[in-house]
Amino acid sequence: MHGTFVQDSEVDMITIRKSDDRGHADHGWLKARHTFSFANYYDPDHVQFRSLRVMNEDRIAPANGFGTHPHRDMEIVTYMLDGALAHKDSMGHGAVLHRDEVQVMTAGTGVTHSEFNDSESEPVHLLQIWIEPEARGLAPQYDQRAFAPDEKTNTLKTIASPDGADGSLTIHQDVRIHAAILKDGRAVTARLAAGRHAWVQVARGVAIVNGQPLSAGDGAAISDEEALIVSAPDQAEILLFDLA
Secondary structure, three states, rough: OOEEEOOOOEEEEEEEEEEEEEEEOOOOOOOEEEEOOOOOOOOOEEEOOEEEEEEEEEEEEOOOEEEEEEOOEEEEEEEEEEEEEEEEEEOEEEEHHHHHHHHEEEEEEEEEEEEEEOOOOOOOOEEEEEOOOOOOOOOOOOEEEEEOHHHOOOOEEEEOOOOOOOHOOOOHHHHEEEEEEEEEOOOEEOOOOOEEEEEEEEEEEEEEEOEEEEOOOOOOEEEOOEOOOOOOEEEEEEEEEEOO
């Protein structure tokens, strides 16, 4: 199932999903934006893009978080933007994630975990991403890694892939996730093989994607393009997904 994605704004084959058009949840301790249908937010026009099922931007208040809850048959990627997130799971892992760290959890046959803001005073800001796996019933797995800003500056650093290329974390789907911090007017170029698709998510700043400006929180679905040229007039941080 690849779901549907209705065009909000289109130039060539770039479809923009504006930040303010996303689903919104405010639980007091949690303020979340949902690019795709999630929990109580359902929009049949924005279910997923290819195997990218969830793109949530979460802000978690100090000393709050998600109690123990289950997942199964999903690749869950957490990209930390600010703060400290304490993670515990039924596989026996316990860790505190900080800015520039990435966590991948293969839920597979089933896991439970909790996620709490580890600070009494500072909020947590993160992107949580769910990707449909290549198969159901995989063995649960967990991994994490810090990707220093220098590794991502003015280059597309692979942070997750099906083969662990370039020191990336492993995910069980034909998807490659790249991160970039763009500075000094520099641009990065991503080439898409025939039949491939891309999603660009702007985490901070303003990025220009094939001439189209995207602000923080904006995303863009890209199909039938041979190349993506991404730049920033000032500074921006982006994720780029290369999808089957």
